[in-house]
Amino acid sequence: MPQILVENLQGLQISVPEGTTKSVLQIVQQNFVDWMHACGAKGRCTTCRMVVKEGMEGLSSPTRFEEKMRDKNRLAANERLSCQTQVQEGHIVIRVPKDTQLPHQTYSD
Numbered sequence: 001m002p003q004i005l006v007e008n009l010q011g012l013q014i015s016v017p018e019g020t021t022k023s024v025l026q027i028v029q030q031n032f033v034d035w036m037h038a039c040g041a042k043g044r045c046t047t048c049r050m051v052v053k054e055g056m057e058g059l060s061s062p063t064r065f066e067e068k069m070r071d072k073n074r075l076a077a078n079e080r081l082s083c084q085t086q087v088q089e090g091h092i093v094i095r096v097p098k099d100t101q102l103p104h105q106t107y108s109d
């Protein structure tokens with residue numbers, strides 16, 4: 001079963017059901033974790049982005065929204081939009097970028 005590890009949320013680990021079509025954002029929210037998503041998961045804002053430290057190869061292909069944000073230099077090569085990305089296999093290690101951290105959430109370093 002694929003796994004998500006959110007490094008700077010106290011090492012939060014989430015098991016992802018095989019074959020799920022849910023996005024990383026939806027999976028994280030289902031586990032009662034708040035995550036910024038200003039445009040409502042429409043791929044238009046980049047506030048939901050995640051830094052992918054490991055496991056990029058186990059993620060779904062970038063969507064046209066992500067490609068557009070990359071072209072505008074709003075999404076780095078090691079980042080994905082959590083609202084647009086599914087975990088397909090393996091173990092992914094992600095981080096919440098500093099500038100999209102929520103004030104009421106506690107982040108570890």
Ligand code: FES
Nearest residue numbers: 039041043048083
């Ligand atoms: S929530 Fe806006 S791009 Fe994902």
